[in-house]
Amino acid sequence: MSTLDAVPATYSFPASFDNERLSEDFVEYLRALRRHLHRNPEIGFEEYATSRLVRAHLESHGLKVSGPHAKTGLYVDIDGEHSGPHIGFRCDLDALLLQDAKHVAYASRNTGVAHACGHDVHTAVGIGVALNLHQLRHRLRGRVRILFQPNEEGNPSGSIPMIEAGVCEPLEALYCVHVDPTLDVGQFGIPEGQVTAxxxxxxxxxxxxxxxxxxxxxxxxxxxxxxxxxxxxxxxxxxxxxxxxxxxxxxxxxxxxxxxxxxxxxxxxxxxxxxxxxxxxxxxxxxxxxxxxxxxxxxxxxxxxxxxxxxxPAVVNDPKLCQIVRTCVHHLFGKDASLDICVPSMGAEDFANYLLHVPGMLIRVGTRGSTATGYPLHDALFDVDERALSHSVRLMTRVLMYHTESAFSKKTEQASTEDV
Structure with missing residues (x-):
């Protein structure tokens, strides 16, 4: 299996930063990260080079990375400059045992291994969100933990040793995204209640x-x-x-x-x-x-x-977290961008294991922009419209910021009521 050669350069943020409109340089950085990961996929519990890449990009911005946990898993805490709740965002690292059949420059170089479920996107988004929040820490309340989990696809699930390592013990809520080629790029599926089988x-x-x-x-x-x-x-x-x-x-x-x-x-x-x-x-x-x-x-x-x-177990979304996500989607992309998904998927997601310990929310991110990006998950031709990268980073940065702000507002309001 090849190493992650030609690693994309880390990104230098400009003096003025605005999550509402990511710079073209940052969008290109996310694209380069994703393509690099896509070319160099690794299977569950063997994501050593992927884990090193995540660590290098986070540490280059002064972030302290914890791990490895569960062999190749990591997490990073972004501490705000104001008190508030502790919440998290989970991403997965692993690829599938499947031969990539695409004829693109960033097709898998590793025979029989491919990112056909979008975990390369999830990892790149996790890095992007962590760097964004670090830039916005002067506005952030509380702490946001970004988890990079191994072996979502395998059995036993990588979520179990991550949970056993205590990664979600301090968390009050946990979010994750999953690419969805049945939704157009720019759309976000928000399933309330049961999400998967x-x-x-x-x-x-x-x-x-x-x-x-x-x-x-x-x-x-x-x-x-x-x-x-x-x-x-x-x-x-x-x-x-x-x-x-x-x-x-x-x-x-x-x-x-x-x-x-x-x-x-x-x-x-x-x-x-x-x-x-x-x-x-x-x-x-x-x-x-x-x-x-x-x-x-x-x-x-x-x-x-x-x-x-x-x-x-089944993934069951928390309705309060669904409302937070819906509000943020409407703010950034308009009301037509959010889709209420009423029929659960018969697929499964080990994000469900975390939800036995903490309320959570799985968001479906549309990645279909053409025939080439409309193939289903686990298909040898699977690919994504890369506009979903910046959409996801913007959304999750906003969701995590908004969650901490709204939680603070509610506590302040409750304290005022008790004083009366």
Whole structure:
């Protein structure tokens, strides 16, 4: 895997700084950062060069960076010159095990690894927001912590060791953004309530006493047939044993069987994800799958093991934080720029783990500006309209500033009321 060579130069802010209108030089700096990260993606818990780049750019402006946490994770605190709440902004660092198929100058140089979920954008935005807030610290109330988390895509999630390191213990609220190619650049999705499904990574292993000849499946245990019959059962019972009005989906993405065309293997396995918008269904479906596996094992005389490799709860946005974001979007981009998203995604996000400890808000950032930037997440051709970089930096700087200001105003108002 290549190192992050030709690192973009750090940015020097002008004497007069205005977050409302980022300078062309700063916009170009963000673009160079993002393209550099896109060319040099790293998979979860191996984002060493990416982590070094983040640290270098923050420390070059006098910021003190804490870490590494969770192998490659970092955070930086921007302390305001006035008292106020402690809030945070979380970004993710890792790329996907996927071959980049784009024909652009900044396509991935690392074979089989690509930033096809926009984490290069998230990282560049995190750096930009940190530098912006540092410039505005004379106006900032309280403290803002910018988290750079490893391994959002992997299992176990990088959010868990970050949380165990205590990164969110002092926080009263936590925000994050995620690129969204279904929204036009300049649009922001603001989902109130549930944002994503829960997700469980499940693996099934079917094991027989021995291999056998493909001509005589009746003389042995045909593990391929048994496994595919069980897989079909799993695909069919959602909406039959659960309320069909509650969305859920089980999808297998890995199948492992034999190596020879005429040998029935002794072991077959398949692996995928179970996703649900209903917590009761989530628990019930996993238990139902276990019962089905046990019944199939008894019926066919084989060993079947259902392995739950862990999962994620649903992301649920805090309504008060949604209102803060909506207000800031309207101020910066106009009322038409905010979209109320009423239907949750069946995807999952490990940002949900933080929300077990602190109220939070996930914002969807539109990145579609043409056919080339309209491919879905995790597509080999995925790309973004880079105007989303400056839009996101401006928005999140404003959101974090506004949150601390409004929290201070409410406390002042409450104190005045108590005095009366």
């Amino acid at each position: 829960s997700s469980d990574r499940l693996r099934v292993e079917v094991t027989a006493p021995s291999t056998g000849h493909s001509a005589r499946p009746h003389n042995l245990k045909d593990t391929v047939w048994i496994a595919t019959q069980l897989l079909n059962q799993y695909y069919q019972f959602i909406g039959r044993v659960t309320d069909p009005r509650n969305p859920a989906v089980f999808t297998v993405c890995v199948l492992e069987a034999g190596l020879a065309h005429n040998v029935i293997p002794a072991k077959v396995s398949f692996e995928g994800t179970l996703r649900s918008l209903n917590d009761n269904d989530r628990v019930f479906l996993v238990s139902y799958m276990q019962r089905a596996a046990d019944n199939f094992a008894q019926l066919h005389g084989v060993k079947i093991e259902l392995i739950n490799r862990g999962g994620l």
